[in-house]
Amino acid sequence: MGRISFLVVAGALVACWVGGAGGEARADVSVFDYEPVPFEFVETPARASRGEFASANVVFQGPGGLVTGRLHRPATAAGDSGVLLLHGSGGTSTDMDHVAAALACSGATALAIDAPNAGRGDRFVRFTEEDFDEQVYLIQNLRHSADWLVEEQGHDRLGFVGVSYGAAMGSLLVGVEPRIDAAALMVGDGGLVAHFTEGGKPSPEVADTPGIEEWIELMTPIEPSLFMADAGDTPIRLVSARDDEFIPEGDAIAWHESAGEGAEAVWVDTGHFMSAQVWTETVLWLSEHLSLDRQRIPSCADQFR
Numbered sequence: 001m002g003r004i005s006f007l008v009v010a011g012a013l014v015a016c017w018v019g020g021a022g023g024e025a026r027a028d029v030s031v032f033d034y035e036p037v038p039f040e041f042v043e044t045p046a047r048a049s050r051g052e053f054a055s056a057n058v059v060f061q062g063p064g065g066l067v068t069g070r071l072h073r074p075a076t077a078a079g080d081s082g083v084l085l086l087h088g089s090g091g092t093s094t095d096m097d098h099v100a101a102a103l104a105c106s107g108a109t110a111l112a113i114d115a116p117n118a119g120r121g122d123r124f125v126r127f128t129e130e131d132f133d134e135q136v137y138l139i140q141n142l143r144h145s146a147d148w149l150v151e152e153q154g155h156d157r158l159g160f161v162g163v164s165y166g167a168a169m170g171s172l173l174v175g176v177e178p179r180i181d182a183a184a185l186m187v188g189d190g191g192l193v194a195h196f197t198e199g200g201k202p203s204p205e206v207a208d209t210p211g212i213e214e215w216i217e218l219m220t221p222i223e224p225s226l227f228m229a230d231a232g233d234t235p236i237r238l239v240s241a242r243d244d245e246f247i248p249e250g251d252a253i254a255w256h257e258s259a260g261e262g263a264e265a266v267w268v269d270t271g272h273f274m275s276a277q278v279w280t281e282t283v284l285w286l287s288e289h290l291s292l293d294r295q296r297i298p299s300c301a302d303q304f305r
Helices: 006-016 093-105 129-152 165-176 212-222 249-257 276-287 294-304
Strands: 042-048 053-062 065-074 081-086 109-113 157-163 182-186 236-241 263-268
Touching (some): 065 093, 081 093, 093 157, 093 276, 093 294, 129 212, 236 249, 236 276
Parallel strands (some): 081 157, 182 236
Antiparallel strands (some): 065 109
């Protein structure tokens, strides 16, 4: 699949915009459709811990280009659940090792992928049409990863865990991927537009960025908050931090309000970087909806944080 050009994408979107939950124009979900890609995973063993799980670095071809990531498997036979994970802005899949390992230790196959903007630090957003392409490609790659967990690994239950940017993008994924059975979205917001605007205008730190108004217009139709309610009654746990250094309280509340009927909002007394206790509670919550060994979770989560 070739790179989507700005003019082609924008032209297509004008023809397929539909009303969002709040009346905003949003892209049709078909924007995130993709052609099937052969499953050709290349795994390189990484590390193991006390025989409880095994980790590997993975490389595979996705609809949006080459994908890298981290795969964590239980040392014994996996249960019927697979979990996708996505890191925060500027980070990489290794940032999710602690929770992925806890999930694998508890019986799930956990696959964390790198977003197309992974590892770019403060430049994870370029404020060009490339951001649109990368967001679409990310969702397509996550859906292809779900294909692998279901079709190649035989998992009947699918979960998702995203933190910060990964939580925002997870809000979009749950709205367009019906196979997600439960999602834990940690310290997120409504998406890149919400993150870089205040009251509908560019926030002060980006106000002088060339082309920022055009960028907002381009990105708004694929803003995750416009899609999350489509998840309906799918169980979603939205975790926000009372002392978050990066997500204003108002943005967190707006994010909660954009969710569907299956979502619950949880406030924790931490900053953006959450405690081991919060992560343990998150995995315990996932165990209510996925096939995890609930009795093992506290020791697994404590060990790998």
